Amino acid sequence: MSSIPDYAHNLSLKMSQVMDMIGVNEKIVMKRRRISMLLNESLLTVIHQLCGNDKNVFFFGSTIEGTTTPGLHSDTDSLISLNKFNVIQDRSEWEYGKRNFLMIQDENVSPGYCLLQKLRDDVPLPLVVETDDNTYRDRMGRILLKNTMFTGLHNVVRNGPAHSLQNVPGVRDNDLVPAFPCHVRPVQAGHWLNQHREEHWPTSDMIQYCNNTRCFVVGVGKSGSTNEAFEWRISTSFAERFLMFNLNITQIRCYVLMKMILKTFITQMFPDRISSFMCKTVLIHCISYTRSDTWKENTLFTCLSFCLSTLYSCVQNEYCPHFFITQNNLMSGRFSPESKPLILETLRYVIESNGRALLEIKCDNFGLYLKSSLNSFIQINEHVIPTRIAGLLLGVTALFMNASFIFFLRETNDLSPRLATQKLLTIIANHQNENKKAYRLITRHLCSTLGSILASLIINQQDHLTYKKALSFMSLGLDSDVASGKLKLASMFYCNGDIERTELVLKNIEEFYNLSLVEPMCGCYDFKKARTRESFQRLCYESSEEYTLLKDITASCVCFIRCEINCCPLELQHEMFRSTQEDLAYRSEDDKLMDMAVVDSLPYLYFLQYKTYSRLGRQDDKRKTLSNIARTIDVEPNLGHRETALNLLGQCMEQENNLGNAFKCYARSFQIRGRNNSAKLHICKLLNKLINN
Structure with a gap:
């Protein structure tokens, strides 16, 4: 690569410019990694642990590496480490209290794979009796674990070792890979250490890190192997992720371009022949063959x-x-006699085109932008796509956090107030000294709920001590986001008859709720979401403090479980009992959301203002808030609970004795959600009122 023609230098610079423009630059790459690893990865782990599951969740692949673009539509690969299992290579590593398996790697096992022999739970000796359908006694008398033990997981579709999570409210479809941790590097991977000890890349420090990091085994066997049903693939995902984190931007762009070429020229005809992981492996090998100063813009x-x-x-x-x-040969048995010549011909065409084939890449309009750049008439704002990506990344995290909180509340909704209080107190106490941002994000929402439950227990009673405790927990949750925590506090004051303090809190919320910047974030269920505001995207791109942005420019839903009913205004309480007997037949087992009262922050802010101004007799302010509710319902595209806002507006109209508009609100709400909607109840009551009048 020493002799490089001038046109290649010019083309390289134009390619780098276009990659920067479509969001493959240092800023977006680092933002993807921060958000994916420091927030989303931690959030999933936190939710599992709060629910009592001894699991850790790790993200791997393009999303966390920052090696993707919107047009590549990359999946999120999530590995779930099941920590109650322990894979060992020597019986001295056996741990009491865990389910231990001895890793077997011999001449009968495919390279990169292993067998798992089940050991006893009480002593580090082999198990001699089959315990269930997931085990099998081989001809040597060993009790082996089948790799099919994870089939049948709820809401998942099997895809190799991965189980694609589908149709889960608030969460994108993604690949879930259940895995067993192995804290000692397998013997097969140890050869790599000696092979690369003298190379300039990876460096000695990188090699040492890779050698010390953990591995996993995942449930998939080598295709075509005689032991396919019993082999477990050895995953070195941590080490791979570490190497990818140490690539420079040119190396990352090179990998992204390889995936674009794969998608444009090969994947449509031969979808399962060359994978992006093969491209990644080729890239890493190429980097190890060359000097680091070779990889420049x-x-x-x-x-x-x-x-x-x-x-x-x-x-x-x-x-x-x-x-x-x-x-482990990744290409063993991948190509048929029919496909191989065509794939080689296609690759040869791309290589010998001297860059012309790049103009055919439609992914992210790369070819079009490159052609424009070469002709010096790019007609697009170079920051538009990166800012959109930044807004999308933060938005997904906010939705994910809201969905995680809702998931936890659904598991708490059926508990008595006493049990719910004990559960929340235990969780908050166990994690109050944690420095992890994910814990702080979740526990702030939980503190608001706990304070609301305590207040609900003693509202209209003179229990000043409990009320003071409720206020202290509420204060810990005030900055969970820009509005929802404060709205819970305002609800508590309103339901306790403290109208002056209710008004003060609502004024504070309205002051900081910038209508041109703040985005509502509902992760309760899937619905088509509109693009976020340009000002929101711009701030997400410019700031590297995503944790702060979540608090300042996102507004989560306001959620009340039944334990909080006395801190929930009567008009909103109807949402806790929205399902008729007929509706229940159309609900899934996981649809506990329908037994909670959930509303978007902005329309609820205006609703509480309406109720407050009604109590204070301020007619002009009251009419203004009604207009604000109606306008928000009509113009805010990302309301997740528009039907609930319409139900609240309809009840306000009834209180204004404007029964015709009230009926229109309920009818419109019913059109949005035909089942599990309290609009049915409101329509019946309204018709009864009209008939009796």
Whole structure:
């Protein structure tokens, strides 16, 4: 790669410019990693642990690496470490209280895979009796664990080792990979350490880190192996993620371009032949072969050509060694006699086109933008796409946090006030000294709920001590986001008859709720969401403090479980009993949300203002808030509970004796959600009122 023609330098710079423009730059890459690893990964782990599950969740793949674009539509690969299991290579590593399995790697096991022999729970000795349908006694008398033990998980679709999570409210479809932790590097992966000890990349420090990091085993066997039903694949995802985190921006762009080329020219015809993981492996091998100063912005095209030529050679020889477990040939048995020549011909076309094939890439309009750049008439704002990506990333995290909180409340809704209080107190006490941001994000919402439950127990009673405790917990949840925590406090004051303090809190919320900036975030269920505001996107792109942004420019739903009923205005209490006997037949087992009262923050803010001004007799302010509710319902695109807001507005109209408009509100609400909607009750009551009048 020493002799590089001038056109390649110019083309490389233009390619780098376009990659920057579509969001493959240092800022977006780091933002993806921070949000994916520090927030979303931690949030999932926190939710599992709060629910009493001894599991850790880790993200791997393009999303957390920052090696994707919107047009690539990359999945989120989530590995769930089941910590009650322990995979060992020597019986001295056996742990009491865990389900221990001995890793077996011999000449009968495919490279990169292992068998798991089940050991006894009381002593580090092999189990001699089959215990269930997930085990099998082989001809040597060993009790082996089948890799099919995770089939049948709820709401998942099997895809190799992964189980695609689908149709779960508030959460994108993603790949869930149940895995057993292995805290000692397998012998097969140890050969890599010696092989790369003298190379300049990875460095000695990187090699040491990879050698010390944990591995996992996941439930999938080598296709075509005689032991396919019993083999478990050894996953070195942590080490791979670490190496990807140490790539420079040109190397990342090279990988993204390889995936774009794969999608444009090969995947449509041969979807299962060359995977993005193979491209990643080829890239890492290429980096290890070259000097680090080779990978620069003005050499991007040359580096890409080198990687594609290496990929061509791998396909031609049907040999692509796993970077850590070199005995594992990723391309073994991947190509049929019919597909291989066509794939090679396609790769040869791309390589020999001298860059012309890049103009055919439609993914993220890369080819179009590159052509415009080469002709010096780019007609697009270079910051538009990166700012949209930044807004989307923070929005997904806010939705994810809201969905996580709702999930936890659904598990608490059926408890008595005493049991719910004990559960929340235990969780908050156990994690109040945690420094992890995810814990703080979740526990702030939980503190608001706990304070509301305590207040609900003693409202209209003179229990000043409990009321003071309720206020102290409420104060801990005030900045969970821009509005929902404060609205819970305002609800408590209103239901306790403290109208002056209710008005003060509502004024504070309105002051900080910037209508041109704040985005409502509902993760309660899936619905088509509109693009976030440009000002929201711009601030997300400019700031590196995503944790602060979640508190300042997002508004979560306001949620009341039945234990909080006395802190929930009567008009909203109807939402806790929205399901008729007929509706119940159309609900799933997990649809406990319908037994809670949930409303978007902004219309609820205006509703509470209406009720407050009604108590204070301020007619002009009251009429203004009614207009605000109606306008919000009509113009705010991302309301998740629009039907609830309409039900609240309809009840306000009834209180104004405007029965015709009240009926219109309920009818419109019923059109949005035909089942599990309290609008049915309101319509019946309204018709009864009209008839009797």
